[in-house]
Structures are given as C-alpha cells and as structure tokens.
Amino acid sequence: MKLSFSAEDEQFRAEVAGWLQDNLKGEFARLRYRGGPGDEHTYPEERKVWEQKLAEGGWTCVGWPKEYGGKGCSIEQQVIFFEEYARAGAPGRVGHIGEGLAGPTIIAFGTEAQKQKYLPGIVAGTELWCQGYSEPGAGSDLANVKTKARFDEVRGKWVLNGQKVWTSLAHESDYCFVIARTDPESVAHRGLGFFLVKMDQPGIEIRPIEQITGTSEFNEVFFDDAECDAGDIVGAPGDGWKVAMGLLGFERGVSTLGQQMQFQNELDDIVALARENGAADISDIRQRIARAHAELKIMRYNAMRMLSGHSVSDGSLQKEALIYKLFWASWHRSLGELAMDVMGPECEILEGAPYELSRLQAMYLFVRSDTIYGGTNQIQRNIIAERGLGMPKEPRPALK
Amino acid sequence: MDFTFTEDQLLFQESVRDFLVNEVTPERIRRCWESGTGRDPELWGQLAELGLTGMTVPEAFGGLGMSEVDFVLLAQECGYVALPEPLVHTVLVAVPMLAELGGALAAEWLPKIASGEALVVVGLEENQLVEDAHVADLLLLQQGDSLFAASRDQVDLRYNESVDPSRKLYAVTVSSGATEVARAADAQALIARALNRGALGSAAQALGLAQRMVEISVQYTSERQQFGQAIGAFQAVKHHMANVAVRLEYAKAPVYRAAYELAVSGERSGRAVSHAKLVACEAANLAAKNCIQVHGAMGYTWEVDLHIFMKKAWALANTWGDAGFHKSRVADDIFADNAALGAGATFA
Numbered sequence: 001m002k003l004s005f006s007a008e009d010e011q012f013r014a015e016v017a018g019w020l021q022d023n024l025k026g027e028f029a030r031l032r033y034r035g036g037p038g039d040e041h042t043y044p045e046e047r048k049v050w051e052q053k054l055a056e057g058g059w060t061c062v063g064w065p066k067e068y069g070g071k072g073c074s075i076e077q078q079v080i081f082f083e084e085y086a087r088a089g090a091p092g093r094v095g096h097i098g099e100g101l102a103g104p105t106i107i108a109f110g111t112e113a114q115k116q117k118y119l120p121g122i123v124a125g126t127e128l129w130c131q132g133y134s135e136p137g138a139g140s141d142l143a144n145v146k147t148k149a150r151f152d153e154v155r156g157k158w159v160l161n162g163q164k165v166w167t168s169l170a171h172e173s174d175y176c177f178v179i180a181r182t183d184p185e186s187v188a189h190r191g192l193g194f195f196l197v198k199m200d201q202p203g204i205e206i207r208p209i210e211q212i213t214g215t216s217e218f219n220e221v222f223f224d225d226a227e228c229d230a231g232d233i234v235g236a237p238g239d240g241w242k243v244a245m246g247l248l249g250f251e252r253g254v255s256t257l258g259q260q261m262q263f264q265n266e267l268d269d270i271v272a273l274a275r276e277n278g279a280a281d282i283s284d285i286r287q288r289i290a291r292a293h294a295e296l297k298i299m300r301y302n303a304m305r306m307l308s309g310h311s312v313s314d315g316s317l318q319k320e321a322l323i324y325k326l327f328w329a330s331w332h333r334s335l336g337e338l339a340m341d342v343m344g345p346e347c348e349i350l351e352g353a354p355y356e357l358s359r360l361q362a363m364y365l366f367v368r369s370d371t372i373y374g375g376t377n378q379i380q381r382n383i384i385a386e387r388g389l390g391m392p393k394e395p396r397p398a399l400k
Numbered sequence: 401m402d403f404t405f406t407e408d409q410l411l412f413q414e415s416v417r418d419f420l421v422n423e424v425t426p427e428r429i430r431r432c433w434e435s436g437t438g439r440d441p442e443l444w445g446q447l448a449e450l451g452l453t454g455m456t457v458p459e460a461f462g463g464l465g466m467s468e469v470d471f472v473l474l475a476q477e478c479g480y481v482a483l484p485e486p487l488v489h490t491v492l493v494a495v496p497m498l499a500e501l502g503g504a505l506a507a508e509w510l511p512k513i514a515s516g517e518a519l520v521v522v523g524l525e526e527n528q529l530v531e532d533a534h535v536a537d538l539l540l541l542q543q544g545d546s547l548f549a550a551s552r553d554q555v556d557l558r559y560n561e562s563v564d565p566s567r568k569l570y571a572v573t574v575s576s577g578a579t580e581v582a583r584a585a586d587a588q589a590l591i592a593r594a595l596n597r598g599a600l601g602s603a604a605q606a607l608g609l610a611q612r613m614v615e616i617s618v619q620y621t622s623e624r625q626q627f628g629q630a631i632g633a634f635q636a637v638k639h640h641m642a643n644v645a646v647r648l649e650y651a652k653a654p655v656y657r658a659a660y661e662l663a664v665s666g667e668r669s670g671r672a673v674s675h676a677k678l679v680a681c682e683a684a685n686l687a688a689k690n691c692i693q694v695h696g697a698m699g700y701t702w703e704v705d706l707h708i709f710m711k712k713a714w715a716l717a718n719t720w721g722d723a724g725f726h727k728s729r730v731a732d733d734i735f736a737d738n739a740a741l742g743a744g745a746t747f748a
Contacts, residue, residue: 001469002402003660003747007402013744033746076401077748271734280735290731293487293741294654294675300746301653303596305403323646378635384645385638389618392633 005076019057020088028091029051035092036262037332038366039359040217042173044094051095053126059075061123063101068107068115069123075307078258088262094172096258098122098129102177102248106196109234109243118196120176122158131179132164132197132221140379143189143241146364147223148232149180156230160194160203160223166373170206170219173199178223179244182237192240196232204225213365214355226256249321256303256324263296263332265361270339271359279342286336322388326380329370336367403653414472417480419450424481426705432484432563441533446483448516452487456495461510466596467643468492472604472659476515479608482712484566486521486532488601494520497540497594501581505549511536522574522594527719532558534569540581543571544585547587550578564711578586593662598720600662603680605654605675609713610648610680610687617691618640622699631694640690647683655680672731683721684713 005013011374028050034042052061063078064070073081093099103122106114121127123399139143147162160180170176176197183191199206203226208216235243274280306321339360340347351358353367355363371377385391405413414441423446432440447453455471457463475488495513498506498520518537523530525542534557535537539550558571596704618641621632631637639677658676660670688710692699699706717723733739740748 001656001660003657005401005747009463037626041641083743161513207690261743268742275735286735287727290727290734293734294679294730295650297675298654300678301403301657302650304401304746305653305656308401308403323649326642326648327650342729380637380641381639382635384642385632388645389614389638389641390622391618391638392622393631394633394635395629 003170005080009074009076009080012077015082016081016084017088018202019059020090022083023053024088024090029084029378031091032089033091034267035094036265036359036363037092037370038213038357038362039065040092041067041215043091047091047094048128048172050091050126051093053125055123055125060125061103062289064099064103065125066109068103068119072178072323073124075304079304082204082257082261085258086265089265092262093126093258094169095122095125097131097169097173098127098175100258101131101247102129102175103252104195105194105235105247107251108246109194109239111231113231114196114234114294116308121174128169130167130170130173130174130176130199132176135163135164136165136248140376142375143192144180145181147178147180148184148194149178149182149195149237151182151230151237153389154355155227156229158193158230158233160197160226160228162223162224164221167206168218169214169215170199170221175199175354176221177234177247181239182233182240186238189241191238193237194240194243195228195236196234197223197226197228201226203223211365212368213357213362220243255296256328258298259328260274260296260300260303261275263299263335266339266360268333269360270335270342273339274342277342277344277346279344285338285342287343292331292338295327297333299328322380322384325375326377326384329377329380332370333367336347336364340364347387403655404654405469408471408682409470412470413477416450416452416474417477419446419481420477420481421454424483424484429482429484429566429708438484438566438568439532440485445516446517447485447487448514451514453490453516454495454514455491457510457514458499460504461506462514463495463510467663468600468659469656469663470717472600472656475601475604476655479605479712480567480612482518482609482612482708486519488605489521489531489598492597492601493522493594494540496597497522500590500593501540501545501686504580510660512537518687521599522598524595525596525690526590526721526725527598528571528597529560529569530572532568533572534568539572541574541578542587542591543574545584545587547579547590548574548578549581550574554578561648562715564715566708566712567715573624574637579675592670596669597678599673599726600655600658601656602720603651603658603676606654606680606684606713606716607651608673609716610644610651610684613687613691613706613709613713614641614686616709617694621694624696635696636679640694644683644687644690647679647686651676651679671730674721674729677721678723678726678730680714681717685717688713 009122031050035047051252061070062081066072071274075127099122103119106118135146137146149158149160152159176199178195178197179192181191182193203224205222207220209218210216279285350356386393432438451464454463455466459465471491478488498509509520519535520538521530521532521536523541541548554574554575560569562569592624620635622630624631653677658672659671691706698704
C-alpha cells in the first residue's frame with residue numbers, strides 16, 4: 001500500500017493545471033462551473049466548442065489507450081486530471097457519454113471498422129453521443145425492450161422502429177447507441193442487438209421533455225424506419241444485452257472520478273455558503289457537512305481502491321461496482337437537502353424570472369432524479385442482494 | 401499510488417481467518433462467559449504461538465516488527481469471530497506504546513508479550529474503564545497529563561459488567577508505588593497515538609463483525625421459509641441486507657487508509673482515524689439492527705449467536721472515542737482555516 005502521488009504525477013498535475021489556466025479564459029470564461037448536474041442545458045454550443053479546445057490540447061479521452069487516440073494516462077494521472085479539471089471550474093463535459101460509455105464499449109466489443117469510423121470523432125470532440133436504453137415499457141424492467149431492428153436485405157441496412165425515452169442530450173447528439181430487438185419472437189434479455197445510429201436522419205424524431213427544473217435535458221426519441229448500416233451493430237444479433245451490461249462496467253469505473261470532483265465542487269459551495277451565512281455555527285449543519293465530506297472521501301478512496309486492484313477492461317470491477325450507484329445517488333440526494341437547509345429561508349427565492357434557479361436550487365431538484373435513473377435505488381438493492389450477497393431470487397411470473 | 405494489500409498480507413489474513421474460525425467458535429465464546437476470569441489462557445497461548453501477540457513487537461525484542469497496515473486485516477478477522485481475548489488491544493495499543501516509551505520498560509515487557517507470557521493493558525481517560533485489567537501483568541495508565549506504569553498489586557480494581565459478556569471491564573485506581581513513565585507533552589503525544597490506534601482497532605473489528613452478521617443472516621434468510629418460499633427472496637427482506645452490504649463495503653477503504661496513515665505518519669492521522677471509526681461502527685450497528693430484523697423473533701433470543709456479534713459491535717462503537725468525539729474531530733478539521741479538502745488533497 002502506498003497512498004501518495006509520485007513526483008512525475010505531480011509534474012503531470014502542474015501540466016494539467018497550467019493548460020487549464022491558459023485556456024479556460026476569454027470566450028470560455030463564462031463556462032466556468034456551468035453544465036453540471038441540473039445545469040446540462042446551459043451553453044450547449046459553447047461547450048461543444050470547449051470539447052474541441054480540449055481535444056486540441058490532447059485532453060479528451062485521457063484514459064483511453066494511445067492506439068485509439070487516447071492519452072493512455074495511468075489511473076493516478078486520471079485522478080489528477082479530474083481533480084484539476086474540477087479545481088479550475090471547467091464546465092460539465094457534453095462529450096462524456098461518448099468518451100465514458102460509447103467509446104470504451106466500441107473499444108472493447110467493436111469491430112476494427114467501427115473503431116475507425118467512430119472513435120476519432122469522440123477523441124476530436126466533434127461527435128457527441130446519447131444512450132438509447134429506456135423505453136416507455138422498459139424502465140426498471142430494462143430488458144423489456146420493444147424497439148425492433150430488422151435487417152432489410154434489399155437496402156442492406158438495419159431498420160429500427162420504436163421509441164426510446166429519458167434520452168439525455170439526444171437533441172445535441174450526433175449518434176445514439178440503441179438496444180433493440182433483433183429477434184421479434186424473443187423476450188427479455190435474449191434476442192437483442194446493440195446499434196450505433198446516426199441521429200440526423202428522416203426516421204428519427206426528438207421531442208424534449210420538460211423537467212421539474214423547468215428545463216429540458218432529456219427527450220423522447222421516436223424511430224420510424226430509422227436506418228443504420230449493416231456494420232453498425234456491435235457484436236452479433238442477440239449479443240445486445242451482453243454489450244449493454246459490459247458498458248455499465250465502464251460507467252462505474254474511471255468515469256466516476258470526474259463525477260466525484262463535480263460533487264466536491266458542490267460541497268465546496270455549500271461549505272462556503274455555510275461559513276458566509278453562519279449556518280456553519282449550527283452543530284447539526286456542521287455534523288451533516290462533516291458527514292457529507294467523509295462520505296465523498298469514501299467514494300474517492302473506494303474508486304481508487306477498486307481501480308488500483310483491478311483492470312477496468314476485463315469487467316472485474318463489476319461486483320464492487322454494484323454498490324456504487326446506490327451509495328452515490330443517496331449521498332447526492334442528501335447533499336441537495338443539506339444545501340437547502342444551509343440556505344435556510346433563502347432557498348425559496350429564485351435568482352430571477354422566468355424560473356431561474358440558482359446552482360444549488362437546480363442541484364436540489366436534479367438530485368431527485370439520481371435515485372431513479374440508471375436503475376432506481378430499489379432495483380439496485382435487489383441486484384446487490386441477489387448478485388452481491390447471493391440471496392434467493394424473487395420468483396417471477398413465467399415469461400410468455 | 402497503490403491502494404491494495406500484498407499477496408503476503410492477504411495470505412496471512414487467510415491463514416489467521418482459518419485458524420480463528422476453527423478455534424474461536426460461538427460455543428467456545430459462550431464457555432468463556434461462564435469461566436472464572438472470562439479469559440482463555442489456552443487460546444492466548446495459541447495466538448502467541450502463531451506470532452500474533454508479537455506482530456508489532458520489534459524484531460530485536462522477539463517479535464515480527466510489522467505495521468498497522470499488516471495488522472489491520474487481522475484485526476478485521478478478530479472481529480469476524482468476536483475474539484474475546486485482548487489481541488487487538490495488545491498489538492495496536494500496548495505494544496506500540498511500550499516501544500515508544502523504550503528503555504528498560506520495553507526491554508522487559510516486549511519479549512514477554514511476544515512469547516505470550518505477559519499481558520499489558522493501557523487505560524486512557526477517554527475510555528474510563530480498562531479491559532482485562534484483572535489479568536494484566538502491567539498497566540499503563542493515564543493520570544491527567546502523565547502516564548504511569550503499574551503492576552497489578554499497585555492498583556485497585558472495581559469490576560463493571562459489560563453488555564458484551566466477553567468484555568471484562570474495570571475501573572482502575574492507582575493505589576501506591578506506580579512509576580511515572582511520561583509526562584506533559586511527551587505523555588500527551590503517547591496518549592493521542594494510543595487513542596488513534598485503539599480507535600483503528602475498533603474500526604477494523606467492526607468491519608469483521610458486520611461481515612459475520614451479514615453472512616449469518618444471508619444464510620438464515622435463504623433457509624427460513626414463509627408463504628411457501630425462502631424469506632430472503634422478498635424485497636422487503638433483501639433490501640435490509642443490501643443496505644448493510646453497501647455501508648460495509650464502503651467502510652473498508654477509510655479503515656485501510658487510516659491504518660496506512662498511522663503506519664507512515666502517525667501524527668496527522670486523527671482525521672483519517674475518526675473517519676474510519678465512524679463509518680465502520682455505523683456499518684456494524686446497521687448490520688446489527690437489520691440482521692436482527694430479518695431474523696424475526698429468533699434474532700431476539702440468547703440462543704441464536706447473532707447477539708454475540710451485535711453486542712461487541714455495540715460496545716466497540718463507544719470505546720476509544722464515541723461517535724460524538726470522532727464526529728467533532730472531523731467537523732473541526734473541515735471548518736479549520738485553510739483546511740485541505742478538495743482537488744489535490746485526496747490523501748491530505
């Protein structure tokens with residue numbers, strides 16, 4: 001055990017901090033601390049330009065292998081990159097679904113042609129991705145996918161029909177990875193395929209969903225004879241569930257480090273406010289802030305403990321990763337409540353009209369979704385108990 | 401950075417676990433409860449033979465010269481079996497204090513601890529009561545700003561019955577002839593480190609206790625049938641266990657981190673130790689609460705072994721600094737001017 005960073009790592013830290021200081025200014029200055037949870041809808045165009053700026057500096061996909069255009073950073077360097085990115089107040093990444101989910105999935109399961117076609121756009125920050133998993137009838141029961149994919153021999157293309165929902169940033173995205181049923185006779189997780197679908201085409205319609213924040217970050221996406229090329233299926237027809245689940249391993253691996261630093265910024269805001277308005281003198285508030293801090297440290301230590309003991313690419317992270325979603329989502333929801341208690345009566349008053357929320361108010365509302373999306377707390381507990389602890393599975397009605 | 405244990409450390413944990421699970425059964429613990437001193441000299445001899453009482457004794461004094469990081473996984477295993485013998489106290493608190501005191505005291509007592517011939521216990525004011533004072537050969541006792549060494553005939557003992565029948569607790573007053581071995585700042589530093597090491601020991605044992613309670617309960621709820629199925633299949637039951645699993649898994653990293661901090665720096669380890677103690681004891685107490693619940697009425701009986709572990713967790717949560725003490729330490733640290741908290745302070 002050695003819990004410290006080497007001199008080379010600290011050198012790398014100076015390099016990251018220096019680059020951010022030199023570049024996060026001018027036209028990008030107003031992006032500082034923007035685009036985080038509950039604020040994803042802000043400055044989309046400017047943040048797309050920022051992605052490309054990052055790419056120019058070689059700061060996208062820092063954890064990807066070099067052969068795919070990444071920086072090949074060690075775990076330590078990735079930790080440091082995310083720390084400095086957060087410390088500089090650099091904006092929420094519009095490219096994170098491509099960099100954190102689509103890209104690693106294509107690297108792990110994709111063909112050479114798919115890697116050449118899709119990875120460069122992610123690395124360059126020019127092509128954004130969204131995730132087409134949930135459907136009106138496939139929420140907690142994610143495998144109950146009804147969207148169908150049929151291979152049209154005449155056109156030589158896959159043709160998709162159906163509907164996805166809660167699709168974050170679909171309206172800003174160039175591509176969507178979609179799970180759809182390739183075998184119309186199949187049920188549940190069998191007979192699915194994993195497709196890489198271009199968003200800008202006549203067969204796709206996107207309708208924004210207004211959230212309790214008054215803003216729209218996620219959408220309904222309708223597929224009406226939408227097409228993708230024969231080569232745009234990852235794995236074979238029927239492998240979709242395996243690929244989709246493999247992707248979750250990436251979601252709970254290194255990509256969590258960036259999320260934790262965003263949390264750190266929120267907590268720093270709360271501590272600063274508590275000092276400023278005197279809430280820090282109330283012992284209940286003090287102790288809850290101390291708890292929030294301690295639990296955030298737990299997430300970081302645990303991420304590093306997992307990452308230094310396992311390889312992300314071989315999927316061995318998955319067992320420990322089972323517990324992460326439940327922990328962070330519940331933590332973040334409590335942080336929102338803490339933020340409002342620190343604000344006191346001020347928490348009711350908006351920044352301005354129409355319905356302009358402060359960062360902490362937006363966060364308080366946004367965290368209500370954390371314990372729901374990506375598997376509700378209740379679903380997470382089922383998974384932990386059954387797969388983690390080996391408790392008996394709940395009997396299910398026979399599948400038709 | 402490396403947040404893992406070595407192959408050797410993990411192998412040692414495994415072999416100690418095998419030994420403890422075979423030897424320290426709930427039946428043997430219950431026999432201890434009925435015995436005169438509450439202690440099991442035969443078991444202590446076995447622990448010494450394995451080298452465990454001398455884990456942290458320097459090699460020059462016949463020990464293995466190992467660190468807190470080497471021992472933390474073993475302390476976890478002591479918790480897993482609810483070991484009644486004061487091994488964690490010896491290895492983490494008494495031995496390091498004697499080694500720091502040095503001189504004739506260390507030369508006389510450390511070899512005897514390593515060989516299992518002698519037991520030395522430490523009494524701090526934060527703890528009020530001293531465990532196993534009745535069988536100790538030497539007591540190191542805080543008296544205000546000083547530290548005294550006393551033999552058993554130099555102290556008066558008053559027994560206090562613990563909620564955990566394995567724990568034998570005594571109020572200790574120094575009667576006469578005790579020797580002052582450290583005073584003022586020196587004594588304060590020794591006391592502060594002893595408190596941190598004791599808290600780490602409680603935290604590590606709490607992890608093992610929680611793990612054991614979870615395993616007992618998973619097994620019970622997988623076997624117990626109601627409404628025509630194993631009760632563990634019901635979400636209302638399994639969610640209790642999932643909540644414990646998350647707390648427990650996430651308490652591990654802070655405990656290992658605290659062990660590392662004590663091993664390498666010692667001085668600025670207070671926050672790391674408090675963090676570890678809080679979350680590990682919370683995990684164990686949540687395990688106790690939820691595991692009793694999923695056992696139904698059986699969990700409320702003296703006959704079912706669950707309460708052996710539950711009561712030790714309860715007791716340990718309030719020794720070597722209770723939750724209030726450790727919470728205040730963390731909060732004070734966060735609100736200190738120029739506190740190192742965010743980016744760049746991951747291991748601060």
